[in-house]
Amino acid sequence: MAGAGAGLAVLGLGRQATAQPRNPAWPRALNMGTAAPGGTYALYGPAWGQIVQEATGINISFRTTQGPNQNIILVQRREVELGMVTMGVALQAWNGEGAWTQGNKFRDIRALFPMYDTPFHGIALKRSGITQMSQLAGKNVGVGPRGGTPGTYFPLMLDRLGYKPATIRFGSGSDMSGQLQDGLLDAFLFASGVPIPAFSEAETQGEVNFLDFTAEDVTKLTQAFPELSAGTVAGSTYRTAGRDLRVVGMFNFAIGHKSLSDDLVYxxxxxxxxxxxxxxQVIAAGSETLASNASKNTFLPFHPGAARYLREVGQTIPDNLVLA
Structure with a gap:
């Protein structure tokens, strides 16, 4: 989290020891579900949380989680009021699909604002000789936390492509990176805002190959998983990538519990x-946190307070996509 602290210093936002909400009807404190260290949520969450804290006077606390799946569960239960999700996982939650939902529909979550795209890609140590996803068959592969987006989707994606690893391991991004360096993993696959902190760290510790998808892979994946879209990660994103990466991606949104007041969410x-x-200034992925990207959400109801602001700045939010 050191990177987050440095970023918040750039923002000029210090943590307030005692919060004083600007509206006495608002709560004095709110909790946000983020994710494990090594992923973008761990940095992005405190960045936008501090902006909100400054604007509202409400103290925002951050809870380390396994990622979107757990964030949804916690928001649904009101164990946290705010969270961050990828839209594929949110779609599973809304419809009660995916093994992790156990058939439950999570209908108390509301979309707040678009965050950034999450491209799926990976790394392997150069000495492994692994240069493409198809070579992961029979290998030991790490995919991040079990409750995160890559932990949910990569096993399904590799199975769909027919690239079946010998072992799939789960853990935080920083843990996966360490296992890669120690030779316990042949490859580390992840999905997060770019540059992925754990990938950037890994390429400073040794030579790595960046793993992306073939055009045929992308076609198969987008047909099998409509929530994925084709994309590119610019070669300049990482210091040693040396080329543009062909990826599939999924947009991220901030979410909140439906009980939050309209004026506060606004x-x-x-x-x-x-x-x-x-x-x-804090995090590169923030460049995509634009009102115009609200259109990336086509199914998860917006909180009325969020819809009000988005409409004020010219975005078209259908009435059927707003729910109190």
Whole structure:
């Protein structure tokens, strides 16, 4: 989390020891579910949380989680009021699909604002000789936390492509990176805002190959999983990538519990989306945190307070996509 602290210093936002909400009807404190160290949520969450804290006077606390799946469960239960999700996992939650939902439909979550795209890609040590996803058959592969988006989707994606690893391991991004360096993993696959912190760290510790998908892979995956879209990670994203990476991606959204008041959510969303330049100073993925990306959500109901702000700044939010 050191990177998050440095970023928050750039923002000029210190943690407030005692919060004083600007509206006495608002809560004094809110909790946000983030994710394990080594992924973007661990940095992005505190960045936008501090912007909200400054704008509202409400103290925002951050809870380390396994990622989107657990964030949804916690928001549904109101163990946290705020969280971050990828839209594929949110779709599973809304419909009660996917083994992790156990058939439960999570209908108390609401979309707040678009965050950034999450491209799926990976790394392997150069000495392994692994240069493409197809070579992962029979290998030991790490995919991040079990409850995260890559932990949920990569096993399904590799199975769909017919690249079946000998072992799939789960853990935090930083843990996966360490296992890769120690030779316990042949490859580390992840999905997060780019540059993925754990990937950037790994390429400073030794020579790595970046793993992406073939055009045929992308076609198969987008047909099998409509929530995925084709994309590219620019070669300049990582210091040693040396080429553009062909990927599939999934957009991320901030979510909140439906019980949050409309005026509070309006001020939160306004604070984040109207200060994009400040957010980008902290984390590169913030460059995509734009009101115009609200269209990336086609199914998860927006909170009425969020819809109000998005409409004020010119976004078309259908009535059937707003739910109190």
């Amino acid at each position: 001020e939160m969303v306004k604070a984040v989306l109207s200060q994009n330049a400040r957010l980008k």
